[in-house]
Amino acid sequence: MYNKNAERRRVLKREWKNWALSYAMILPAMVFFGLFCIYPLCNLFHLSLFRGNVRNPYKSFRGIQNFVDLFTKNPDFVPALKHTAYYTAVVLVLLISLSVLCAVWLSKDRKLNHFAQSAIFSPHLVASISCAFVWSWMFSSEIYGLFNTILNAIGLKSVRWLDQPSTAMNCVIVMNVWKNIGYYSLIIMSALKAIPTEIYEAADLDSASPIRQFFQITLPMLSPQLFFLLITITTGSFMVFDSIRVMTNGGPGNSTQVLCTWIYEYAFLNNNSLGLASAGGVVLLLILVLITILDFRGLERKVHYQ
Amino acid sequence: MNTYSDQLASKEELRRISRARRRAQFMRRLPGDIVKLAIVILFVFPFYWMISTAFKSYIESIQTPPTLWPHTFTLENFSAIGEMNIDLPMYFKNSVIITATTIVLQLLIMIPAAYAFAKRDFPFKGVLFGVVLLAFMIPGQLTYISIYLMMAKAKLLQTLWPQILPFGANAFGIFMLRQSFKQIPEEILESARLDSASEFQIIMRIMLPMSKSAMITIAMFSFISIWNNYFWPLVMTTNEAVRPLTMAIQKLRDSGDNAIRWNVLMAGNVILVAPVLVIYMFASKKILKAFAYNGLK
Numbered sequence: 161m162y163n164k165n166a167e168r169r170r171v172l173k174r175e176w177k178n179w180a181l182s183y184a185m186i187l188p189a190m191v192f193f194g195l196f197c198i199y200p201l202c203n204l205f206h207l208s209l210f211r212g213n214v215r216n217p218y219k220s221f222r223g224i225q226n227f228v229d230l231f232t233k234n235p236d237f238v239p240a241l242k243h244t245a246y247y248t249a250v251v252l253v254l255l256i257s258l259s260v261l262c263a264v265w266l267s268k269d270r271k272l273n274h275f276a277q278s279a280i281f282s283p284h285l286v287a288s289i290s291c292a293f294v295w296s297w298m299f300s301s302e303i304y305g306l307f308n309t310i311l312n313a314i315g316l317k318s319v320r321w322l323d324q325p326s327t328a329m330n331c332v333i334v335m336n337v338w339k340n341i342g343y344y345s346l347i348i349m350s351a352l353k354a355i356p357t358e359i360y361e362a363a364d365l366d367s368a369s370p371i372r373q374f375f376q377i378t379l380p381m382l383s384p385q386l387f388f389l390l391i392t393i394t395t396g397s398f399m400v401f402d403s404i405r406v407m408t409n410g411g412p413g414n415s416t417q418v419l420c421t422w423i424y425e426y427a428f429l430n431n432n433s434l435g436l437a438s439a440g441g442v443v444l445l446l447i448l449v450l451i452t453i454l455d456f457r458g459l460e461r462k463v464h465y466q
Numbered sequence: 467m468n469t470y471s472d473q474l475a476s477k478e479e480l481r482r483i484s485r486a487r488r489r490a491q492f493m494r495r496l497p498g499d500i501v502k503l504a505i506v507i508l509f510v511f512p513f514y515w516m517i518s519t520a521f522k523s524y525i526e527s528i529q530t531p532p533t534l535w536p537h538t539f540t541l542e543n544f545s546a547i548g549e550m551n552i553d554l555p556m557y558f559k560n561s562v563i564i565t566a567t568t569i570v571l572q573l574l575i576m577i578p579a580a581y582a583f584a585k586r587d588f589p590f591k592g593v594l595f596g597v598v599l600l601a602f603m604i605p606g607q608l609t610y611i612s613i614y615l616m617m618a619k620a621k622l623l624q625t626l627w628p629q630i631l632p633f634g635a636n637a638f639g640i641f642m643l644r645q646s647f648k649q650i651p652e653e654i655l656e657s658a659r660l661d662s663a664s665e666f667q668i669i670m671r672i673m674l675p676m677s678k679s680a681m682i683t684i685a686m687f688s689f690i691s692i693w694n695n696y697f698w699p700l701v702m703t704t705n706e707a708v709r710p711l712t713m714a715i716q717k718l719r720d721s722g723d724n725a726i727r728w729n730v731l732m733a734g735n736v737i738l739v740a741p742v743l744v745i746y747m748f749a750s751k752k753i754l755k756a757f758a759y760n761g762l763k
């Protein structure tokens with residue numbers, strides 16, 4: 161009896177030791193996540209209830225007044241939301257359709273296709289700030305700007321690309337689509353290669369047209385990847401910052417002000433609006449969570465997992 | 467003998483047929499291939515434009531119509547950066563220190579955590595791994611305000627730490643390395659344990675050597691994202707002495723007198739982009755594979 165107890169205690173002790181070692185192994189990671197992910201996120205909610213600046217973030221308590229102000233008083237926030245939504249919608253449609261097209265177009269195993277693939281992918285690796293600068297240079301409104309030279313050469317008038325509200329956002333969109341299409345088409349392409357060829361052979365036997373094969377076989381088989389694209393592109397687009405900041409800095413006027421540039425401006429550049437910026441951050445977080453839930457809900461039934 | 471020469475003849479004939487077929491295929495594909503090549507050239511043209519502008523004189527860079535390649539090839543744009551009171555070597559050094567330190571710190575934190583999640587059992591493992599996934603999804607754009615205040619409180623804003631510490635734990639890396647560790651068969655670990663190897667020895671002698679490719683992939687992802695980072699240094703730093711290369715490039719534009727000197731700005735961008743593009747040229751296949759895997763998991 162006594163022996164059994166001692167034995168059990170010994171086993172328990174060894175188990176405890178094992179657990180302790182496991183926890184010690186993950187402890188550094190958890191401390192870092194806690195400090196730099198979980199705590200800052202919670203603190204964002206706390207900050208959003210106050211009025212203050214970077215030196216003194218908790219000057220006075222405002223409760224939910226910051227959130228009310230965002231939608232009623234602040235002149236830039238709602239436009240920024242709209243611009244972000246426009247940017248996201250256009251980028252989403254362009255990126256998904258073009259990357260599927262590009263992947264199908266380059267999917268055959270050939271040297272030329274491999275070369276084209278690695279060329280189209282290259283902008284994804286380059287700093288967004290460099291991409292933005294090159295495109296700003298090509299979009300230069302001066303007469304020596306590359307695109308204006310081309311327009312003039314074929315007899316059209318110069319366009320003030322990034323310097324007028326009607327075109328500025330679209331120029332940024334073009335740049336971002338160019339930068340990211342290689343990555344997304346790469347993902348679609350590796351999924352294309354995983355589709356068993358027997359399915360196409362069977363469809364050929366039934367003499368299904370290539371277009372019908374694309375819509376009835378290829379797209380459904382790609383649905384997990386399309387779903388991945390949908391989530392990463394929407395959440396990523398809501399976070400757009402670098403390219404806007406470099407190419408237009410929110411202007412002209414506030415025609416390209418998006419959520420993240422708005423938050424940055426109110427947090428660091430304007431006076432005593434850190435709480436307001438944090439409230440904007442909370443709204444951004446809620447939007448991201450909402451998008452993710454909606455995407456999962458809406459597509460759960462439609463996605464075809466193999 | 468006879469049959470052998472027959473075979474030879476038929477082989478010759480086969481070769482001729484296949485050559486003819488290949489030529490026909492080539493001709494049939496040619497128009498499509500030319501279009502393909504043209505689109506690819508258009509696609510990489512911005513990089514060409516960046517590089518060619520970087521080697522043009524100021525006069526040539528704003529001439530109309532612009533020249534496709536530099537007629538007078540000049541290196542003065544690179545030296546002009548120094549004359550603009552921008553200490554490029556310092557920014558470069560900061561970038562290197564930040565990138566290298568972050569990657570080392572990430573590995574130190576990532577390896578034991580990935581090992582514990584892959585090969586050990588402990589209570590609340592699922593919940594704790596959920597924390598890793600959560601951290602993976604939280605973007606820096608939501609956390610930087612609080613982290614800035616934290617760094618200010620700790621009086622670290624004048625150092626490089628605010629650009630290193632927040633990236634110390636790499637959630638994506640832990641996730642990927644755990645995946646790689648999981649594929650290593652349990653029997654190897656058990657036999658090592660029978661030989662009374664410590665966990666440290668198991669990690670160093672078995673796990674790491676067998677997950678080399680995952681480690682290289684993770685380090686490469688980290689290198690690219692940290693080297694290219696613009697947002698984080700912008701919001702975390704106020705002092706030029708701790709800023710990395712991306713901030714120097716921005717300063718190149720902002721410190722022009724009136725008009726932007728695009729040729730100098732492009733020279734700066736060439737310096738920023740060169741290390742990444744050179745690596746890509748040598749390892750494009752590996753890099754593409756790594757990115758494709760990233761999307762499939």
